[in-house]
Amino acid sequence: MNFGIIMAGGVGTRFWPISRKNKPKQLLVIVDEKPLIQSTVERLLPLIPVQAIRIVTTQDLMGPIQNVLNFFKNENFILEPYGKNTAPCIGLAAAKIFREDPKGILVILPSDHRIENEETFRDVLSLAMNYAEQGQFIVTIGIQPTRPETGYGYIQYKRSSNKAPSHAYEVKTFAEKPDLEMAKKFLESGDFLWNAGIFVVRVDLLLELYQKHLPSFHHDLLLYMRSIGTKEEEKLLLTLYENTKPISFDYAIMERTKNVLVIPADIGWSDVGSWVEVKRLAKEDRNGNAVCGDGLVVHSRNCYVQSSGQFTAVVGLENVVVVTTPDAVLVCHVDQAQSIRDVVTALEQNNRTELL
Amino acid sequence: MNFGIIMAGGVGTRFWPISRKNKPKQLLVIVDEKPLIQSTVERLLPLIPVQAIRIVTTQDLMGPIQNVLNFFKNENFILEPYGKNTAPCIGLAAAKIFREDPKGILVILPSDHRIENEETFRDVLSLAMNYAEQGQFIVTIGIQPTRPETGYGYIQYKRSSNKAPSHAYEVKTFAEKPDLEMAKKFLESGDFLWNAGIFVVRVDLLLELYQKHLPSFHHDLLLYMRSIGTKEEEKLLLTLYENTKPISFDYAIMERTKNVLVIPADIGWSDVGSWVEVKRLAKEDRNGNAVCGDGLVVHSRNCYVQSSGQFTAVVGLENVVVVTTPDAVLVCHVDQAQSIRDVVTALEQNNRTELL
Numbered sequence: 235m236n237f238g239i240i241m242a243g244g245v246g247t248r249f250w251p252i253s254r255k256n257k258p259k260q261l262l263v264i265v266d267e268k269p270l271i272q273s274t275v276e277r278l279l280p281l282i283p284v285q286a287i288r289i290v291t292t293q294d295l296m297g298p299i300q301n302v303l304n305f306f307k308n309e310n311f312i313l314e315p316y317g318k319n320t321a322p323c324i325g326l327a328a329a330k331i332f333r334e335d336p337k338g339i340l341v342i343l344p345s346d347h348r349i350e351n352e353e354t355f356r357d358v359l360s361l362a363m364n365y366a367e368q369g370q371f372i373v374t375i376g377i378q379p380t381r382p383e384t385g386y387g388y389i390q391y392k393r394s395s396n397k398a399p400s401h402a403y404e405v406k407t408f409a410e411k412p413d414l415e416m417a418k419k420f421l422e423s424g425d426f427l428w429n430a431g432i433f434v435v436r437v438d439l440l441l442e443l444y445q446k447h448l449p450s451f452h453h454d455l456l457l458y459m460r461s462i463g464t465k466e467e468e469k470l471l472l473t474l475y476e477n478t479k480p481i482s483f484d485y486a487i488m489e490r491t492k493n494v495l496v497i498p499a500d501i502g503w504s505d506v507g508s509w510v511e512v513k514r515l516a517k518e519d520r521n522g523n524a525v526c527g528d529g530l531v532v533h534s535r536n537c538y539v540q541s542s543g544q545f546t547a548v549v550g551l552e553n554v555v556v557v558t559t560p561d562a563v564l565v566c567h568v569d570q571a572q573s574i575r576d577v578v579t580a581l582e583q584n585n586r587t588e589l590l
Numbered sequence: 591m592n593f594g595i596i597m598a599g600g601v602g603t604r605f606w607p608i609s610r611k612n613k614p615k616q617l618l619v620i621v622d623e624k625p626l627i628q629s630t631v632e633r634l635l636p637l638i639p640v641q642a643i644r645i646v647t648t649q650d651l652m653g654p655i656q657n658v659l660n661f662f663k664n665e666n667f668i669l670e671p672y673g674k675n676t677a678p679c680i681g682l683a684a685a686k687i688f689r690e691d692p693k694g695i696l697v698i699l700p701s702d703h704r705i706e707n708e709e710t711f712r713d714v715l716s717l718a719m720n721y722a723e724q725g726q727f728i729v730t731i732g733i734q735p736t737r738p739e740t741g742y743g744y745i746q747y748k749r750s751s752n753k754a755p756s757h758a759y760e761v762k763t764f765a766e767k768p769d770l771e772m773a774k775k776f777l778e779s780g781d782f783l784w785n786a787g788i789f790v791v792r793v794d795l796l797l798e799l800y801q802k803h804l805p806s807f808h809h810d811l812l813l814y815m816r817s818i819g820t821k822e823e824e825k826l827l828l829t830l831y832e833n834t835k836p837i838s839f840d841y842a843i844m845e846r847t848k849n850v851l852v853i854p855a856d857i858g859w860s861d862v863g864s865w866v867e868v869k870r871l872a873k874e875d876r877n878g879n880a881v882c883g884d885g886l887v888v889h890s891r892n893c894y895v896q897s898s899g900q901f902t903a904v905v906g907l908e909n910v911v912v913v914t915t916p917d918a919v920l921v922c923h924v925d926q927a928q929s930i931r932d933v934v935t936a937l938e939q940n941n942r943t944e945l946l
Contacts, residue, residue, distance in 0.1 A: 251903075532932050543900075545945055546919040547607075547933040550926025554907065556919070563902040563914050565921050570906025576888050577903040589901055 235335045236363055237437075238278045238287040239327045242271055242299060242345035243317045247578040248508045248571065251562035252542070255590050256298050260346040264540075265506060265515045269302045271345040277352050281359055282341065288312050288330070289345070290323050315475045320431075320483040322475060325451060328440045329459045339363050340440060342433040342483075348515070350502025358499045361401055362434035365495055369436040372443070373402065374488070376427025376496040377503045382417035385507055387429040387484065390420075391496050398495055405494040408484060427496060429484065430503050447490045451478045508571040509555045509564075513538035523548075527558070536568070562589055591691045592719055593793075594634045594643040595683045598627055598655060598701035599673045603934040604864045604927065607918035608898070611946050612654050616702040621862060621871045625658045627701040633708050637715055638697065644668050644686070645701070646679050671831045676787075676839040678831060681807060684796045685815045695719050696796065698789040698839075704871070706858025714855045717757055718790035721851055725792040728799070729758065730844070732783025732852040733859045738773035741863055743785040743840065746776075747852050754851055761850040764840055783852060785840065786859055803846045807834045864927040865911040865920075869894035879904075883914070892924070918945055 245258045253259055260271040268276075275287065284305060290312045291299060300306055312330050314323060324342055331338050341359060349355045362373040376389045387410055391403035398404045408429065412420060420426035435443075444452040454474040461470045488494060504511055516524035516538060523531040527541035531548040539546050541558040548556055555571070557564040566574060581589050601614045609615055616627040624632075631643065640661060646668045647655060656662055668686050670679060680698055687694050697715060705711045718729040732745045743766055747759035754760045764785065768776060776782035791799075800808040810830040817826045844850060860867055872880035872894060879887040883897035887904040895902050897914040904912055911927070913920040922930060937945050 251901075530933060530936055532936070533926055533929050541919075544914075544916070544918050545607075545937075545942070546921070547930075548921045549929050549933060550923035551910065551921065554910075554921065556921050558900075558919050560900070562900050563897075563912070563919055565902070565904045565907065565910065565912050567906035570889055573889050573905050574903075577886060577905060580886055580888070581901075586901070 236282050236286060236339045236341060237331050237335075238282040239324070239331075239340050239342045240271070240274060240278075240287065240289045240345045241320060241323055241343070242289050242291040242295065243314055243323060244346060245295075245317065247575045250574055250578050251557060251559045251564050251589070252540075256294065258295065258346075259506070261295075261298055261302060264512050265348055265504075270348065270506065271299060272302050273348070274343060274345050275303055277349060277355065278341070278343070281356050284310070288327060290314060290327050292316060315472050317480075318475055318478055319480040321448065321481045321486040322451065322478050324433075324440075324483050324487075325444050325448070325455055326458075326471075326474070328437050328444070329455050330462070332437045332441060333459065333462060336438050337369070338437045339366050340433075340435055340437055342435070344431045344505075346506060347430065348502075348504045348506050351500070354499065355501045358497050358501065359432075359434065362495075362497055365399055365402055365497075366434045366436055366439075369439045371493050371495045372433060372435040372439065372488070372491060373495045373497065374405070374434075375430050375432040375501075376498050377430050378498055378500045379421055379426065379428050382414060382421045383428065384411060384414055384417050385511075386505065387411055388420050388426045389429050389496050390426050391498075393425065397493075402495040402497045405496050408489045427498055428503070430505070431484070433483070433488070443487050443491055448478075448481075448486050454478070509538065509540075509557065509566065509574075510568045510571050512540070513555060513568065529556075529558075538568075592638050592642060592695045592697060593687050593691075594638040595680070595687075595696050595698045596627070596630060596634075596643065596645045596701045597676060597679055597699070598645050598647040598651065599670055599679060600702060601651075601673065603931045606930055606934050607913055607915045607920050607945070608896075612650065614651065614702075615862070617651075617654055617658060620868050621704055621860075626704065626862065627655060628658050629704070630699060630701050631659060633705060633711065634697070634699070637712050640666070644683060646670060646683050648672060671828050673836075674831055674834055675836040677804065677837045677842040678807065678834050680789075680796070680839050680843075681800050681804070681811055682814075682827075682830070684793050684800070685811050686818070688793050688797060689815065689818060692794050693725065694793045695722050696789075696791055696793055698791070700787045700861075702862065703786065704858075704860045704862050707856070710855065711857040714853050714857065715788075715790065718851075718853055721755055721758055721853075722790045722792055722795075725795045727849050727851045728789060728791040728795065728844070728847060729851045729853065730761070730790070731786050731788040731857075732854050733786050734854055734856045735777055735782065735784050738770060738777045739784065740767060740770055740773050741867075742861065743767055744776050744782045745785050745852050746781050747783065747854075749781065753849075758851040758853045761852050764845045783854055784859070786861070787840075789839070789844070799843050799847055804834075804837075804842050810834070865894065865896075865913065865922065865930075866924045866927050868896070869911060869924065885912075885914075894924075 390406040395404040458470040461467045518524045522536035525539045529539040529541045529546035533550045535552045538555045543558045543560045546558045553568045746762040751760040814826040817823045874880045878892035881895045885895040885897045885902035889906045891908045894911045899914045899916045902914045909924045
């Protein structure tokens with residue numbers, strides 16, 4: 235059986251002021267007309283029925299997510315005690331699914347990315363599920379890069395190999411976010427794809443990989459699996475999370491695993507990682523400006539306005555993002571989007587909970 | 591008798607979004623705790639009693655001004671049919687006062703400037719009234735310049751003259767707003783003062799100057815004067831304004847008049863001409879940033895935030911002014927303040943009257 239595993243535990247601050255504690259990025263309506271998690275689910279439904287979809291998140295976010303996905307029952311959720319990056323998250327999902335179907339195929343997806351070409355995306359996923367079916371490979375989707383992006387991880391593949399099936403390639407390395415010079419080389423080489431964080435794998439193989447590469451976590455995970463349905467379950471889940479370090483699935487599993495296949499895909503993917511990315515996805519005029527909502531940009535270049543409140547005017551600026559909400563305004567240089575968290579930190583320090 | 595003539599017809603757009611059609615600059619609370627016109631009046635009251643103060647403005651603005659100056663009666667107002675710059679405005683006031691006291695001394699002041707040293711200011715005005723008393727001189731106040739400002743007009747004075755009394759100088763020329771190079775020369779020379787638009791003159795001399803330099807306007811003005819109190823008054827006032835071009839008092843009268851004295855004054859004067867000037871007057875931190883209201887500036891230099899609405903955060907910017915009101919937000923480069931009017935024009939073209 236095929237399962238959709240949607241990771242939705244993120245609590246990022248990069249979209250402050252529209253993202254808040256109970257409204258992280260996956261719940262935001264940005265770029266498209268729907269919350270990102272809704273688009274993620276709807277994009278998957280023609281391939282995987284709703285009863286086989288699991289949302290991995292925390293108790294706090296389950297309510298807000300159910301408000302958006304009101305046809306999702308409690309059984310659709312896998313709840314982490316708290317976030318510890320993606321390796322524990324995916325491991326927990328694997329443990330839960332293994333009890334249902336030890337040969338189940340997991341389609342693991344972030345909840346907060348954007349994919350324009352939905353049909354192509356599903357075709358690629360179908361292919362990936364086929365390649366994962368024998369339990370030999372973990373299959374990932376690699377995005378054809380269109381610019382020397384320094385904000386993404388990359389996947390280098392082997393151009394020829396007799397192991398890989400016709401539409402896939404063997405993965406040579408996973409590369410961390412590069413600097414600009416390196417990113418340009420990656421782009422020129424043609425051997426590098428963007429890592430979209432989408433993985434397809436049979437659950438028994440996945441648990442083997444955890445046993446091999448995260449043995450201590452796997453040990454606790456087995457104890458937890460045996461406790462499911464008993465009164466020990468909650469305690470052992472907490473122990474599992476307390477004992478593990480926050481670690482990403484890429485770093486803990488993918489980078490250390492052979493038998494990884496990648497399918498190159500041109501699916502109009504974006505991780506919608508910051509306001510700069512939202513700006514890129516918006517319809518810019520010939521000066522590189524874009525306005526979403528009630529606003530005006532004059533004598534300016536490369537500016538983005540998103541207003542869900544007042545009329546917002548930008549005069550004589552370059553490379554600025556302005557975001558207006560009914561209770562907060564952000565004015566940020568496009569190269570300083572990572573510093574938005576300093577604002578959030580300051581608000582936390584000043585107990586401005588109404589703005590968090 | 592001494593009269594205070596406060597020119598309050600301005601309908602400027604330079605302080606949009608806080609200034610609106612029925613709330614021009616003179617009614618704004620900026621820099622200080624009170625509307626500028628209230629400070630202007632209160633600063634004058636120890637010298638000139640309220641019944642001798644006249645506010646020259648339009649019908650539209652009389653109500654909003656009376657809301658601020660609620661002890662001002664209708665008799666305190668001189669109403670222009672509409673604005674035609676300062677020469678008609680001052681001419682109309684002269685006509686009205688002449689009927690009350692042909693040898694009255696007029697202290698003519700803008701309503702929307704800021705003066706920090708109020709006592710010194712009144713001392714200088716007293717002196718000016720003395721010098722004007724004989725009806726020989728029109729006396730102006732010249733501000734000691736502190737920087738090579740290109741936004742003000744200048745007054746050049748003669749260092750020695752046997753005509754001028756002890757604390758005043760004969761004026762050599764009025765200079766228009768200079769470019770930066772010229773402004774630097776003005777500052778170095780020591781002979782140039784800022785033109786603060788403050789004039790003290792006996793009303794009979796003033797009318798003589800109108801007769802000499804604006805004979806056609808003076809002709810209509812005499813007809814109007816004779817009609818005051820008759821049913822022709824309103825019609826002749828309209829004719830007076832219809833027949834005249836918009837022209838400034840500086841250009842029409844001061845620049846063409848001999849017998850002008852200037853008293854140099856160090857009174858902490860500012861014309862509060864734009865958001866940039868408000869920024870200059872605000873208390874800046876060591877990075878040149880200032881926040882008025884609920885806001886935060888990080889990783890930025892030389893930024894000014896004024897928020898009368900939401901929490902407003904500025905991240906990673908330089909030389910930017912951000913103004914937040916409940917229904918509009920302005921984000922403007924400090925060197926582009928003059929382009930704010932393009933926003934107002936666009937709002938007018940789109941019939942966004944709620945924002946005007």
